[in-house]
Amino acid sequence: MLLRNTVRPQNRNTDPVRIGQIVGAFGLKGEVKVEPLTDFWERFEKGTRLRLKGQWVTVEGYREHKNRPMLRLSGIDSATIAEGLQWEYLEAIIDEEPELDEDEYFTADLIGMKVVSTDGRELGEVEDVIENPAHELLKIGEILIPVVKEFVKEIDLENEVITVQLIPGLLPGELE
Numbered sequence: 538m539l540l541r542n543t544v545r546p547q548n549r550n551t552d553p554v555r556i557g558q559i560v561g562a563f564g565l566k567g568e569v570k571v572e573p574l575t576d577f578w579e580r581f582e583k584g585t586r587l588r589l590k591g592q593w594v595t596v597e598g599y600r601e602h603k604n605r606p607m608l609r610l611s612g613i614d615s616a617t618i619a620e621g622l623q624w625e626y627l628e629a630i631i632d633e634e635p636e637l638d639e640d641e642y643f644t645a646d647l648i649g650m651k652v653v654s655t656d657g658r659e660l661g662e663v664e665d666v667i668e669n670p671a672h673e674l675l676k677i678g679e680i681l682i683p684v685v686k687e688f689v690k691e692i693d694l695e696n697e698v699i700t701v702q703l704i705p706g707l708l709p710g711e712l713e
Contacts, residue, residue, distance in 0.1 A: 553588045553628030556580050562619035563607055568598070569619050571606040571627060580629050581606045588628040642692055644673070650697045652677050655690060660708075663699065675699070679709045 557571040571581065578601075581587075585596045589610065598609030608627075613619055637643070644666045652660040652675065665676040666684070673684040682688050682701050691700040 553630050555626045556587070556629045557606065557627040559589075559619075559622045559625050559627065560605075561623055562616050563602070565616050566609070567613040567615050567619040568607050568609050569613065569622060570602070571608055573606060574626075578606060581608060581627075585629070589622070590625055642694070646694060647675065647692070647699065650692075650699050652682070652699045652701060654701055654703045656703070658703075660701070675701075680707070682707070 556575045557573050559569045560572045561570045562568070563570050573581070581596060581599050583596050583599045586593050587596060587610070588594075594613070595611040596608055597611055600607050613622070647663050647666055650663050652663060654660060660680060661677040663675050663677055667674040667676055667681070669683075671683075675682040675684060675689070688701050688704075688707075689699060690702050691698075693699070
């Protein structure tokens, strides 16, 4: 089971959406290191137009380094200019919805869905999806449920219900 962090086109207007944040400069020719805010790294590929500080720039070079996009952007041709962009956001207009595999879901689609246990207990609604190094967590009030097949048994988008398998100690106040 995989959650994909992105914005669905039908949930947006024509405003650009933040897809990354520049976290530093790299090298002498103005390359920038980017912390991605999307799971769809193809949005950083060469030729893509992005908005930076209200201006449109073109990605002239793209590579990955230490699990992070490294970009060469039009108009950014020195380390000094690149260093001045630290903490600025890169934005894109999301025109097409990315394709998902059978067991993938958009994170935003899960927010507000009702969560029930396999034994029929209603646990509440998903308030947030928390990113975690190992896997995401569904936040339902004080309850945190790992988004893995052992716990999340079914995600029914049509009926907006997530069915989860509880184990002793998972619910607050419950003894192991």
